[in-house]
């Protein structure tokens with residue numbers, strides 16, 4: 269067995285941080301990113317502008333006079349001297365108006381990114397096209413890309429710095445999708461693009477569009493207004509397996525970051541502070557090793573690993589009654605043997621143990637280990653276990669959430685058309701939602717956290733929320749009251765509903781990033797909350813040991829099966845205005861009732 273839950277030694281172990289250290293290094297400030305903006309946000313910004321602007325001319329001149337180094341430093345000092353300083357309320361207001369305009373001017377880029385990632389439909393650890401595409405957009409816009417972080421081929425950071433001494437703000441969002449959730453967008457009943465293929469039945473195709481567009485709008489203003497700071501974008505890889513972020517935290521990827529704004533699709537424009545509803549979890553695979561034999565000829569010679577899996581499941585399901593009602597646990601048999609006439613010598617069951625505190629998660633995990641061991645004893649098999657990933661219970665930052673809330677109220681929910689509302693209600697009706705009220709038209713507002721948060725899902729943003737001030741901003745790209753992790757949750761995700769939600773979310777992210785970059789007091793308050801309130805009595809409890817490795821081979825077989833067919837449906841924005849157009853789906857949708865065969 270894997271060593272089981274590691275004892276907490278009170279430390280986060282960041283090995284040599286190598287990604288974000290550049291921000292204080294004078295030599296790496298790149299003035300050449302100052303020019304070359306394009307108003308539609310479609311063409312690269314910054315790249316290629318080296319040599320066109322003053323920096324290029326100065327360099328040529330300095331080279332001639334032999335004063336390059338001294339003069340360059342002088343130029344940097346003069347041009348970059350203004351580090352983050354509190355700016356007036358009036359000035360901030362006008363900056364935010366510019367940021368909103370910067371996002372609106374990139375609505376096309378938002379739609380293209382959203383639709384393209386939707387069409388890639390890649391499962392956790394296999395987000396190859398998605399990551400290649402997003403990093404290309406960022407690289408073309410002057411960001412420095414670090415690929416393959418934490419030994420995960422599809423994980424990366426994209427960093428861009430202006431000036432010296434400013435804060436480092438990270439923007440993150442998940443990118444993976446859901447097995448068997450392939451679905452045509454804009455069709456309000458089950459109609460897969462490719463039956464059995466994965467699809468964005470969680471809406472993770474939208475968050476990077478939110479972040480990239482916000483970052484580009486903010487980047488423009490940082491240059492124009494000489495605001496010092498660093499922007500870092502990163503993807504939540506394999507979030508559905510909660511198998512990415514805790515590794516990135518363990519490996520020090522976020523070292524040097526002052527605060528994180530995480531974005532996640534939702535049905536409203538909202539944020540929270542404190543512990544939200546939901547759970548943290550540990551995701552563990554138990555593999556049993558027995559002895560094969562002819563199932564009919566010599567069954568007494570076999571030791572069935574599948575028997576052990578079944579006994580473990582029976583044991584856990586009995587024990588379930590005697591666990592806190594807040595716990596959530598589920599399993600799938602990821603390997604149940606090969607064929608009935610061969611006694612299965614190998615079998616694997618994969619568990620998610622969810623609870624609301626670090627201690628309770630570790631307790632459930634220890635019970636799981638004990639039951640696995642007992643099942644192995646009963647069947648004379650052996651058991652080993654491997655951790656797939658973890659998600660810490662989340663805790664979000666109050667000052668950051670309050671600042672974001674003000675921006676949320678200013679931006680407001682998108683204006684939905686009657687057609688969009690009729691469409692949303694049809695989807696709700698077709699999947700049997702209890703509420704069939706269409707899209708949200710009222711902001712939910714910022715509430716203090718529940719004293720006893722309800723149970724529910726997890727997100728490994730939790731791990732990041734325990735190492736720095738962090739909030740999640742939800743934006744309204746999906747339809748309320750759908751099952752979640754389901755093809756229905758993909759239906760809106762490449763339609764104008766998603767596009768409008770992405771733009772609204774992007775405005776809030778851009779405005780909140782500006783708050784953090786230009787108001788040292790806000791950042792100081794956020795850090796004070798993190799230190800004096802959030803982590804006063806409870807510190808981060810990492811669940812990964814130094815030996816645990818990201819299981820990057822997961823989902824490779826499924827993608828190998830479906831990717832060739834899916835490629836024919838990748839969105840081509842050069843040929844089609846939208847993905848709906850490419851698929852030949854008219855918008856607004858007129859037929860809202862499924863044909864009898866589709867029910």
Ligand SMILES: [Zn+2]
Nearest residue numbers: 442470507532
């Ligand atoms: Zn998610």
